């Protein structure tokens with residue numbers, strides 16, 4: 340899914356592909372925006388939960404209704420200009436974002452955008468077989484009929500289709516993609532995904548650009564996503580056996596190892612979650628949706644600081660949410676959450692859980708720390724699970740969720756642990772040694788609370804209760820970790 344920031348919410352009007360690789364200084368805005376988040380109403384929280392988000396860290400709208408602007412789910416709507424925005428944007432940008440007064444001019448712009456995006460895509464996809472004719476896709480999806488609508492993302496609709504040769508396809512259309520950032524992000528996504536080739540990554544079949552519709556085409560996953568299978572409408576239809584859960588964990592770790600360590604240019608996915616893992620007929624996982632992905636650092640610097648925080652609540656690594664610090668470790672953290680989902684069959688956020696345990700991570704951590712491992716196990720698999728695989732998966736999840744990115748292992752180490760029984764003893768010893776380690780990432784208490792609060796946006800309406808509950812949870816969750824220096828960015 341391509342996450343596009345409309346200029347109404349992101350006053351840095353550079354294309355976000357430029358933002359992606361830009362280094363920018365950390366300021367206090369992430370803390371500020373977190374405070375704003377806490378003030379959202381329940382209705383606002385519900386609107387954003389479970390979907391990818393984009394949090395512009397630029398300090399805007401502070402005199403507006405608290406919270407909401409920072410959390411507006413990217414909808415690709417035409418930017419609406421409020422008077423107070425004009426104070427902080429250049430006149431040129433302001434004029435450009437005014438409502439259209441010359442429709443013909445708009446049409447010309449659109450034509451220009453379309454031909455520009457086609458030109459860029461042609462440079463990326465040199466194989467003409469990767470260009471789909473719009474009418475072919477229309478026919479394959481019965482004119483993009485409602486019955487063939489199989490999924491909706493934050494910014495996209497996905498349709499099932501059958502080509503004339505009988506091949507099943509998934510046709511993903513970016514919503515209202517007439518905006519310049521949308522086209523830039525689409526090209527960026529196609530550029531990354533077309534450079535990848537791995538059995539556990541959903542490969543691109545091709546693209547189509549029709550007027551302002553930006554379309555990408557993939558092989559159809561007949562089973563659907565891991566989210567649907569574990570938690571959603573498919574649940575019950577396909578109870579995932581322990582064997583398959585373990586296989587999915589290994590396959591997904593292999594996909595991430597490929598992205599981080601085997602590609603000529605490393606890739607950080609930034610939106611690893613169960614809805615972005617598709618399952619093949621044999622229940623092999625395929626990582627999909629590279630809309631938020633970015634090239635990893637190729638220089639000696641291990642991370643970059645991003646102006647925008649994008650991703651999905653419940654899966655965001657603390658250092659990324661708080662400071663915009665991005666490295667391959669953000670994918671490792673999110674993978675840890677997916678492991679917990681596979682082990683427990685629970686959602687990353689469960690509003691019905693007792694206060695302080697609404698987040699899967701917060702529910703699981705005390706159980707792991709106290710050795711109550713069996714309580715983590717999904718009752719659906721208690722009769723079929725394999726003890727040593729279970730232990731490795733729990734240990735791997737616990738390490739992936741290490742608060743400090745520096746001490747969090749990389750995906751290759753996690754993959755080794757998942758695969759090899761002999762690794763377990765070594766990892767347990769390391770765990771004990773870690774008690775004396777020096778943590779270079781300290782999150783101010785208040786900020787950490789806010790981070791956790793945001794992970795549970797949907798579940799708390801009572802602000803004061805929310806904060807104290809977070810405080811308790813934060814203390815119990817992280818009290819055992821070693822700490823000292825302030826985070827240096």
Ligand SMILES: Nc1ncnc2c1ncn2[C@@H]1O[C@H](COP(=O)(O)OP(=O)(O)OP(=O)(O)O)[C@@H](O)[C@H]1O
Nearest residue numbers: 340391490491492493495497509559560564614628
């Ligand atoms: N190749 C595919 N085969 C079958 N179903 C698919 C395929 N690709 C996507 N889907 C379905 O469409 C849904 C929406 O996908 P999409 O990647 O647009 O958004 P998302 O990841 O669910 O949400 P968001 O865009 O907010 O991150 C997926 O969750 C999945 O159910």
